[in-house]
Amino acid sequence: MRSLLSVVIIVWLVAACVGSKIIVNPKNSFDAASYQSFAWSNEAMTDDGRNRFYYNLDRFVRGGITTGLINKGYQEVAKPQADLLLTYNFFQTVTPDRGGLISPINEANAARDNGADVNRTSLHNHYIPAAIQRGSLSLSIDDARQGKEVWQATISKVIESQTDNQSMVKKSVNTLLLKLLRDIPAK
Numbered sequence: 001m002r003s004l005l006s007v008v009i010i011v012w013l014v015a016a017c018v019g020s021k022i023i024v025n026p027k028n029s030f031d032a033a034s035y036q037s038f039a040w041s042n043e044a045m046t047d048d049g050r051n052r053f054y055y056n057l058d059r060f061v062r063g064g065i066t067t068g069l070i071n072k073g074y075q076e077v078a079k080p081q082a083d084l085l086l087t088y089n090f091f092q093t094v095t096p097d098r099g100g101l102i103s104p105i106n107e108a109n110a111a112r113d114n115g116a117d118v119n120r121t122s123l124h125n126h127y128i129p130a131a132i133q134r135g136s137l138s139l140s141i142d143d144a145r146q147g148k149e150v151w152q153a154t155i156s157k158v159i160e161s162q163t164d165n166q167s168m169v170k171k172s173v174n175t176l177l178l179k180l181l182r183d184i185p186a187k
Helices: 002-014 052-071 108-112 166-181
Strands: 021-025 037-040 084-096 102-104 121-123 131-143 149-158
Touching: 052 084, 052 166, 131 166, 149 166
Parallel strands: 037 084
Antiparallel strands: 021 149, 084 131, 102 121, 131 149
């Protein structure tokens, strides 16, 4: 099960970022002037040889978020001295496909179909998945002194391709993290 989840996470991260959805909460409660430094709320994964995918993903995600926050003017410090504590999570959902077989004439695929029917729709004879898999990455930023969440964002993407090339994963992670960190105020 763990190796399957590892593959699913890799597949999600390698998927193109087109169509990704970002949800940011709470919207206006993050006051950048009150915070100077950050630290991770838990330790980085160690490479024990069993969870290589998770280890690499942890390095890529932590490195990308750390670089993004430093570029915005925040300082990385030891956990006891931090103003902000960071946490991230991966999760996956599967939903039934709600698509249909008949598509309107203006759809790109309809241009290739011959013999449109009476209502100018075409029957498409292509694969339709029984379920849609969506991968998500959530970042939570907590006030270290008060212990309350001051900013949280989740980015979701439909899983589209299956490849585990490490350089492609790193590139995809960096692209996703740029989108995820875009709404954090700079110092």
